[in-house]
Amino acid sequence: PEAKPAEEVKKVLTYVERAAQCTHPLSKRLFSIMQEKRTNLALSADVNTAAELIQMADSIGPYICVLKTHIDIIEDFSADLIQKLSSLAAKHNFIIFEDRKFADIGNTVKQQYGGGMYRISEWADIINAHAVPGPGIIQGLKEVGATKNRACLMLAQMSSKGTLAKDTYTAESVKMAEGNKDFVIGFICTEKLSSDPAMLHMTPGVQLSAGVDGLGQQYLTPQEVITNRESDVIIVGRGITQSANPMQAAKEYQEAGFLAYQALFN
Amino acid sequence: PEAKPAEEVKKVLTYVERAAQCTHPLSKRLFSIMQEKRTNLALSADVNTAAELIQMADSIGPYICVLKTHIDIIEDFSADLIQKLSSLAAKHNFIIFEDRKFADIGNTVKQQYGGGMYRISEWADIINAHAVPGPGIIQGLKEVGATKNRACLMLAQMSSKGTLAKDTYTAESVKMAEGNKDFVIGFICTEKLSSDPAMLHMTPGVQLSAGVDGLGQQYLTPQEVITNRESDVIIVGRGITQSANPMQAAKEYQEAGFLAYQALFN
Numbered sequence: 001p002e003a004k005p006a007e008e009v010k011k012v013l014t015y016v017e018r019a020a021q022c023t024h025p026l027s028k029r030l031f032s033i034m035q036e037k038r039t040n041l042a043l044s045a046d047v048n049t050a051a052e053l054i055q056m057a058d059s060i061g062p063y064i065c066v067l068k069t070h071i072d073i074i075e076d077f078s079a080d081l082i083q084k085l086s087s088l089a090a091k092h093n094f095i096i097f098e099d100r101k102f103a104d105i106g107n108t109v110k111q112q113y114g115g116g117m118y119r120i121s122e123w124a125d126i127i128n129a130h131a132v133p134g135p136g137i138i139q140g141l142k143e144v145g146a147t148k149n150r151a152c153l154m155l156a157q158m159s160s161k162g163t164l165a166k167d168t169y170t171a172e173s174v175k176m177a178e179g180n181k182d183f184v185i186g187f188i189c190t191e192k193l194s195s196d197p198a199m200l201h202m203t204p205g206v207q208l209s210a211g212v213d214g215l216g217q218q219y220l221t222p223q224e225v226i227t228n229r230e231s232d233v234i235i236v237g238r239g240i241t242q243s244a245n246p247m248q249a250a251k252e253y254q255e256a257g258f259l260a261y262q263a264l265f266n
Numbered sequence: 267p268e269a270k271p272a273e274e275v276k277k278v279l280t281y282v283e284r285a286a287q288c289t290h291p292l293s294k295r296l297f298s299i300m301q302e303k304r305t306n307l308a309l310s311a312d313v314n315t316a317a318e319l320i321q322m323a324d325s326i327g328p329y330i331c332v333l334k335t336h337i338d339i340i341e342d343f344s345a346d347l348i349q350k351l352s353s354l355a356a357k358h359n360f361i362i363f364e365d366r367k368f369a370d371i372g373n374t375v376k377q378q379y380g381g382g383m384y385r386i387s388e389w390a391d392i393i394n395a396h397a398v399p400g401p402g403i404i405q406g407l408k409e410v411g412a413t414k415n416r417a418c419l420m421l422a423q424m425s426s427k428g429t430l431a432k433d434t435y436t437a438e439s440v441k442m443a444e445g446n447k448d449f450v451i452g453f454i455c456t457e458k459l460s461s462d463p464a465m466l467h468m469t470p471g472v473q474l475s476a477g478v479d480g481l482g483q484q485y486l487t488p489q490e491v492i493t494n495r496e497s498d499v500i501i502v503g504r505g506i507t508q509s510a511n512p513m514q515a516a517k518e519y520q521e522a523g524f525l526a527y528q529a530l531f532n
Contacts, residue, residue, distance in 0.1 A: 046374070046377070048377065070370075070374060070377070070378065071382075072338070072378050072382040072383070072384065073374075073377040073378055073382045074382060074383070075381060075382060075383070077382070077383050099370075101369045101370050103367045103369040103396055104336075104365075104367050105424070105425070105426040105481065105482065105483050106426070106479075106480075106482055106483070107481050107483060108312070108336060108339075110481075111312070111314065111336070111339040112336065112338050112339055115314055115339050115341060116337075116338040116339045116340060116341060116343070117338070117340070117341070117343050117383060118338065130369050130396065130398060131430055132369075132396060132398055132421075132424065132429060132430045132431050132435075133424050133426045133429055133482075134424070134427050134428030134429045134430065134482055135427070135482065136426050136428070136481040136482025136483065139481050139482065140481050155398075158371070158398065158399050158400070159371070160371040160372070160400045160402050160403075161400050161401070161402060162400030162401050162402070163398060163399055163400045164397055164398045164400065164434075164438055164439075165398050168430075168434075169398075169430050172430055213373060214372075215371065215372025215373050215376075215402040215405050215406050216371065216399075216400055216401065216402025216405065217371050217372070217373060
């Protein structure tokens with residue numbers, strides 16, 4: 001075949017190649033899990049009891065690279081839940097991402113991350129933060145999480161209708177992330193935002209059929225997210241948790257996401 | 267004295283006049299408390315144990331119109347704490363504002379507001395929300411809070427350095443609030459944003475001396491906030507909680523804030 005002009009040859013890197021470029025242990029580990037388990041699926045485990053969360057983590061665990069929690073919607077939270085979740089993360093080799101969406105000034109998020117009933121920094125590998133308070137939020141979270149080798153994702157875009165995370169806001173968020181790569185390992189976003197192969201892109205609002213919910217959530221398909229938006233991880237919630245057969249649904253999302261990844265090299 | 271030209275006569279309304287213009291019971295009640303207790307001071311009660319929070323609410327309660335909590339930084343949260351806080355709110359006639367800074371899509375904030383360990387909607391008169399997810403966040407919160415006569419403040423500006431809540435972001439937040447006045451009764455802001463006398467303006471980051479903390483928080487004085495920024499409520503945290511004599515400090519902030527309000531009529 002004829003050689004393409006240089007600007008058209010966009011080299012896509014494999015998970016293995018990207019893991020090799022990561023300096024943060026968590027992004028390195030995540031890319032390695034994605035390769036080993038052949039999955040770019042994150043489960044948004046939005047259930048309301050500890051028993052459901054544990055059951056979901058154990059049954060869906062084999063198919064995911066990341067378990068995303070909202071610990072503050074669990075009615076019967078306890079230290080026992082955390083202990084069981086951590087065991088399941090080890091058993092099934094996934095990373096725990098508490099989707100706290102920290103959004104306060106540095107001095108406050110420090111206390112919310114390290115303290116309170118949830119002591120999020122003690123068990124969540126990854127948390128995320130909104131950029132709206134300015135860089136102090138990252139400084140505050142880093143003071144708690146960095147020594148524990150935790151990491152943060154910057155919310156640079158959202159999947160919801162009418163989001164203000166766009167244009168300048170998104171650009172400022174990316175800058176904030178790129179200035180703190182010792183702690184911020186990537187983005188919550190709806191498309192690829194950084195050319196640094198060590199930076200992760202994780203996209204929420206994914207279902208096998210595009211559409212909307214009644215409260216402004218907008219869905220993209222796995223293929224759209226991986227192929228066209230060039231994101232790395234698909235975050236699926238209700239498409240799995242509200243399926244009649246969540247395990248079967250998880251397998252389908254895993255397959256759809258990984259096939260889309262493999263097709264990048266064709 | 268000579269009559270001023272019409273455009274220079276900016277009629278400042280009293281708390282009593284503003285209460286009369288409110289259609290939401292919570293804003294009406296808040297303006298009435300402000301008049302009755304002669305205070306526009308909100309205490310940001312950022313302590314880490316239930317005992318400290320109860321002690322603070324009881325000792326500072328007489329001087330404030332609003333007690334602002336971060337319930338998720340309390341290490342030993344329990345239903346008993348909520349019961350005691352509610353009793354103290356009745357005893358001292360203040361409103362409880364949980365500074366949760368909701369910041370997720372509608373379907374998630376519904377669960378975070380109504381469920382989990384904290385069941386915030388059952389005890390917090392007021393909560394607040396970031397505008398970044400778009401209007402779905404207000405719809406979701408409203409589905410939980412409206413029937414309970416709860417209310418929401420929109421985070422339209424922040425006090426922290428480098429905040430992205432400015433310009434278009436602030437303007438869009440104000441629009442979102444003004445389109446939902448049955449539930450959104452005002453703003454967290456650094457200056458007056460709405461000419462509707464029923465809308466409350468509450469300003470964080472207030473200390474008797476201007477300055478900054480080590481994580482980007484920027485302080486304004488009570489007089490600057492009430493006189494020049496034309497806000498209604500001063501939110502004071504560390505200026506009181508970290509004072510050697512918190513009760514004396516609260517009295518000083520109450521007096522400074524109320525004197526600035528009274529001076530608006532001179």
